[in-house]
Structure formats: C-alpha cells, structure tokens
Amino acid sequence: MHLALSQFPTAARGAGDPLPSGRLDEDLMPRVAVALPSLILAAVAAIQMVLSLTMGLSPWKGGGFGMFASTDGLPFRDVRVFVSAPARSEEVLIPPSLARAAAAAVTFPRPQALETLARGIADRERRYGRDVETVRVEVSRTVFSPTLEVTRAPLRTLTVHVDPAAPASAAAPVR
Amino acid sequence: MSIPLPLRPPLRLFADALDERLPLRVTLVLLLIRPPEDPYVRGGIWLLAAAGLIVPALATRAWLWAGAAVLMLARLAVEFPLADNHLYLLFYWCLAIALALVTPAPGDILARSARWLVAATFTCAVLWKALLAPDFLDGRFFRVTLLTDDRFATAARAVGQLTDAQLTDDREALRPLDGGIEVLDGPVLVEPAPLRALGVGLTWGGALLEALLALAFLAPVRRVPAAVRHALLLVFCAVTYAIAPVGGFGWLLAAIGMAQAGGSPRWRAAYAAACVLILVYAETPAVSWLIGLAAP
Numbered sequence: 135m136h137l138a139l140s141q142f143p144t145a146a147r148g149a150g151d152p153l154p155s156g157r158l159d160e161d162l163m164p165r166v167a168v169a170l171p172s173l174i175l176a177a178v179a180a181i182q183m184v185l186s187l188t189m190g191l192s193p194w195k196g197g198g199f200g201m202f203a204s205t206d207g208l209p210f211r212d213v214r215v216f217v218s219a220p221a222r223s224e225e226v227l228i229p230p231s232l233a234r235a236a237a238a239a240v241t242f243p244r245p246q247a248l249e250t251l252a253r254g255i256a257d258r259e260r261r262y263g264r265d266v267e268t269v270r271v272e273v274s275r276t277v278f279s280p281t282l283e284v285t286r287a288p289l290r291t292l293t294v295h296v297d298p299a300a301p302a303s304a305a306a307p308v309r
Numbered sequence: 310m311s312i313p314l315p316l317r318p319p320l321r322l323f324a325d326a327l328d329e330r331l332p333l334r335v336t337l338v339l340l341l342i343r344p345p346e347d348p349y350v351r352g353g354i355w356l357l358a359a360a361g362l363i364v365p366a367l368a369t370r371a372w373l374w375a376g377a378a379v380l381m382l383a384r385l386a387v388e389f390p391l392a393d394n395h396l397y398l399l400f401y402w403c404l405a406i407a408l409a410l411v412t413p414a415p416g417d418i419l420a421r422s423a424r425w426l427v428a429a430t431f432t433c434a435v436l437w438k439a440l441l442a443p444d445f446l447d448g449r450f451f452r453v454t455l456l457t458d459d460r461f462a463t464a465a466r467a468v469g470q471l472t473d474a475q476l477t478d479d480r481e482a483l484r485p486l487d488g489g490i491e492v493l494d495g496p497v498l499v500e501p502a503p504l505r506a507l508g509v510g511l512t513w514g515g516a517l518l519e520a521l522l523a524l525a526f527l528a529p530v531r532r533v534p535a536a537v538r539h540a541l542l543l544v545f546c547a548v549t550y551a552i553a554p555v556g557g558f559g560w561l562l563a564a565i566g567m568a569q570a571g572g573s574p575r576w577r578a579a580y581a582a583a584c585v586l587i588l589v590y591a592e593t594p595a596v597s598w599l600i601g602l603a604a605p
Contacts, residue, residue, distance in 0.1 A: 167408035167418045171401040172425035178397060179433045183441060193437060195390050197397035199430055200437035202515070202553060203445050205453050234391075242390040276485045278449050282498055286485045 190273075190289045191242045210276040211240045211289070215255050219265035226255060243273040243290040252294035260296075269294045327574040327581070329416055332567035333368045335560060335584065336402060337361045340377060343396075343557050345384040353380045369415075374407035395558035401426055402565060416571070423568040427542065428526035434519050446516065451508040452500065457483055460554055463597045469504030518545055535569070539576050542566045546583040551596045559587040 175197075182198030185191040193200030194207045201207070213236050216225050228236045232254045239247040252269040259266040273289045340358035344351045357377050361368040381400035385392050405426060409419035438445045444453075455465045456479045465471045471479070478496040522545060525538045542562060550559035563580040570576035589595050 164412045164414070164418050167405070167412050168421045168425065170408060171405040171422055172429045174404070175397070175401050175426065175429045175433075179429070183436070187441070191390060193442060195392070195394070197385075197392075197394055198437065199394050199433040200442065201394055201555075203434070203437040203450065204442035205444050205450055206442075209457070237391055278444060278453055278483070280447055280449065282449070282452060282483065282500075284483055284485045 185242070189242070189244055192240075195241050205278055206275055208237070208240060212274050212276075212286075213240045213251070214272045214274075215251070216270040216272070217255065217259055217264075217266050218268045218270070220267070221265060226259070228255075229258060232258070239271065240273055245290070245292055248273065248290060248292035249294060252292060256294065256296045265298075266296050267298065268296065327577045329572075329577075330365070330368060331577050331581065332419075332564040333406065334362065335564040335567065335581075336399075336406070337368060339399065339557060339560055339564065340403075345388065347384065347387045350380055350384045350387060354384070369410060371407050371410035374403050374410060378403040378407055393555065393558075395555060395561055398426065398430060398558070398561055402561065420569045420571060423565045424526055424530075424538075427562070427565055428523060431519050431523040431526065435516070435523050438516050438519065445512065448505075448508050448512045451511045452505065453483065455504060455508055455511075456480060456500075460552065463600050464507065464552075465504060467600050469507050470501045471499070471504055475499045475501075515549075518548070535571075538569070539566060539579070543579055543583055546580075547586055550587045551590050554591070556587045556591040560584050563587075 178197040179199060182191065182196035182200070185196060186193050186198065186200065192206060192208060192211065193204045194202075213228070214225055215228060216223070228251075232251060235247070235251045235254050239251045248271040252271050255271075256266050256269050259269075270291065270293045272291045274286050275289055277285050277287045279285070337358045340354050341362075344355065354377065357373055357380070361373055367373050378400060381396065381403055385396060385400060388396075402423075405422040406419060409415040409422060412418045442450070444450050455461045455469060456471075456476065462476065465476060466473070479498055479500075482496040482498040518541070522541050525533050525541050543566070546559045546563055546566075550556055563583045566583075567577045567580045570580070
C-alpha cells in the first residue's frame with residue numbers, strides 16, 4: 135500500500151491553467167520525478183570519473199562514489215610548498231589559514247587550485263616581511279606496488295613568480 | 310489511533326513513528342547533524358530542517374525539499390572539491406523528495422526514485438572497484454588500509470594477528486621517502502597469513518556485496534523480490550558502517566531504503582534499527598570490543 139493522496143498535499147491546478155490536461159502532462163511529471171535525480175547522479179559521477187582519470191581528482195571525492203576503492207585517498211596525497219628569494223630557498227609549512235586551500239589543491243590538483251595556494255603563501259610571506267620571488271607548489275601521491283613497495287609520484291607542480299613591486303596577490307604563474 | 314496489524318507488541322510502542330513519513334524525518338535529522346561550513350547555507354538548511362521537524366505538516370511540502378535541494382547544491386558548489394560523496398547523494402535525495410511531492414502519487418514515485426538512486430550509487434561504486442581503481446581487486450587497498458588506518462588497527466591486531474611492534478614497523482615501512490631515498494636496514498614489511506586473508510576477504514566480500522546490490526536494484530522489480538533488496542541493503546548498512554566511519558552515509562541509505570518499504574512498517578522498523586546500530590558503531594567502542602572477542 136502506498137501513501138494515500140490525502141496525506142500529501144499535491145500541486146493544485148487553478149482555473150484557466152494554460153497546460154492542457156492530457157496524458158502527456160500526467161505521464162511526464164512522474165517520469166521526470168523518478169528519473170531526474172538518478173540521471174543527474176549518473177552525469178556527475180561520469181564527470182568525476184573523467185576528471186579523476188585525466189586531471190588527478192581524488193577518487194574519494196567529487197560524487198563518483200569511488201571512496202574505499204583506491205589507496206589514492208587524501209592520507210596518501212601530499213602538498214609541499216617551497217619559497218625562493220635572493221637570500222632564501224626553503225620549504226614552508228602550510229599555515230592553518232591556508233589549510234583549506236591546501237586540501238583543495240591536494241584533492242583536485244588543477245592549476246587554479248595550486249595557484250590559489252601559491253598566491254596565499256606569497257601574500258603571507260610578504261605580510262610577515264619575508265622576501266619571496268617564487269613559490270613552488272608540488273602535489274604528489276604515494277603509490278603502492280603489488281608487493282607494497284612504496285614510491286612517490288608527482289601529480290602536478292606549479293611555480294608562481296611574485297613581482298616584488300606589485301601589491302599582494304599580484305603573482306603570475308610560471309607553468 | 311488504531312494500531313496497524315500485524316505489528317507485534319514491542320513494535321506497537323513505535324507504531325506512530327514507523328509511518329510512511331519516517332524517511333523524510335530521518336532525512337531532516339541528517340540535514341541538521343552534518344552542517345556545512347558556510348554560515349548562510351548552514352543557516353538556511355537548519356531553518357528548513359528544523360521547520361520540517363517541528364511542524365510535521367511542512368515535511369510534506371515540496372517547496373521545503375526544493376529549498377533543501379537548492380541549499381545542498383550550494384553547499385556542494387562552495388565546498389567543491391572537498392565535499393564527501395554522501396552529500397551528493399543527500400542532494401539527489403532531497404531533489405527526489407521535492408519532485409515526488411508534486412506528483413499525484415508521491416509515495417509510489419518516491420519509492421521508485423529511491424530504487425534508482427540506490428542502483429546508480431552502487432553501480433558507480435562497483436565501476437570504481439572493479440574497473441577504474443587499479444589497486445582494489447588485487448587486494449592492495451585493504452592490505453594498505455589494514456596496516457595504515459587506525460580504524461582498522463583492532464582488526465589488524467586481533468584477526469590479522471599482528472603485534473603492536475609489527476604494526477608500527479609496517480607503518481614505517483609504508484611511509485614514502487623523498488627523492489628515491491632508501492633507508493639502510495629499514496623496517497621490513499610483515500604481513501602474517503591471517504592478515505592477508507583478512508584483506509582478501511574484505512576486498513572480495515565488499516565488492517561482491519556491492520555488486521549484488523547494484524544488480525538487485527537495477528533488475529526489474531518483478532524479477533527480484535522486495536525482501537531481497539531490503540535484506541541486501543540492510544546487510545550492507547549493518548556490516549559496512551561497523552568499519553567505515555561515514556555513519557551519515559549509512560543513515561541516508563537507510564532513509565532511502567525506508568522510502569521503498571511501501572506499506573510495510575516492519576521494513577521501516579528494520580531500517581530504523583540499522584540507524585540505531587550505525588549510531589552505536591560511531592559513538593561506542595562496541596565494534597572494537599566485539600572484534601577483540603571474536604579474535605582467535
């Protein structure tokens with residue numbers, strides 16, 4: 135037995151409704167209601183699979199339901215940031231304020247995400263009065279062989295050149 | 310109110326709660342308990358979900374669920390690419406409820422929509438495990454996870470017969486080093502036979518269960534009894550979320566399963582029990598205790 139009609143208020147059609155009451159209208163809405171959510175799911179999942187296979191999106195994210203299917207999850211991805219200037223060249227830790235940008239870069243290492251992180255690091259270095267000319271962001275993942283030998287594989291590296299005379303956030307990526 | 314037969318005495322206490330609107334209420338609770346970061350989206354979702362719970366008549370208004378779907382979509386957009394997969398399913402489910410509520414037979418439509426959502430979800434999961442991920446079917450995923458994930462440490466020790474020292478050494482052995490560095494006399498990976506068997510069992514057991522679910526929900530309804538679909542989904546909820554720390558996903562699958570129960574309060578009761586079980590898994594050490602008891 136299914137829900138009685140009286141238990142759910144349905145869309146009322148007023149007088150002079152422009153839609154002709156006919157079989158097409160009566161059949162179409164229920165079909166759309168049944169199919170649309172699953173079709174959208176399938177489309178988003180297909181896009182996620184393509185992005186994962188071609189652009190490094192983590193299988194665990196993006197709506198493709200690939201979690202618990204691969205070791206290529208966030209615990210085995212890493213992002214490192216290196217800052218260079220005439221008197222320095224060093225790796226810097228990612229501050230809590232940029233944790234989200236770092237997580238986004240690790241999860242989906244597209245150029246824009248790495249650039250956002252690099253720009254944030256550059257701005258922060260300059261706010262603290264530290265010289266910065268280039269910021270290099272490296273995203274990599276851990277790969278396990280069938281015998282569980284461990285290697286690191288780069289996913290994407292982006293270097294951003296910072297113009298010292300320009301205001302903050304004026305950083306041009308060098309791809 | 311009259312008590313629908315043939316509920317047995319203990320279930321009569323919950324008769325009122327096991328109505329056809331239960332999946333909607335569970336979904337409203339889900340919207341409340343995993344709030345988004347963005348304050349505007351969070352406020353909107355809380356407002357709608359609270360309204361639906363406090364004023365039960367609002368829970369069957371299409372506009373409430375359409376609003377929830379829009380806000381969930383906003384949440385996915387704001388949090389991309391970090392949003393968990395169950396949030397995507399929650400968006401699809403809110404949309405399904407909204408659409409069903411504007412049809413002449415919302416219960417039937419929602420049940421059918423729910424079936425297709427489950428079918429699509431598990432089909433995607435099977436595609437990933439069987440075809441797209443190169444390290445699942447050969448057991449690598451669970452071999453690594455058993456050794457590196459704290460949530461599996463109890464099972465790795467108890468069932469896999471790994472000592473604490475071996476677990477620590479194995480985690481060190483699986484830690485990647487930079488630039489091709491190799492440690493001289495570094496830790497050697499130790500995988501006792503029971504541990505490898507556990508990994509193989511989890512791999513193929515999980516894959517098989519998800520494949521059965523995909524097939525059962527994709528198949529025409531006349532070919533697979535509803536009881537089989539419900540049983541498979543309940544087993545999945547009961548087993549998976551003892552290990553996977555995504556209780557929200559389990560609750561969501563239970564809500565979607567409830568919507569397919571039709572006129573059967575017993576199946577809704579079973580899904581409600583699954584929700585309680587998932588809560589026990591998440592909030593108590595029951596799983597660790599049971600694994601410790603069951604270990605040879």
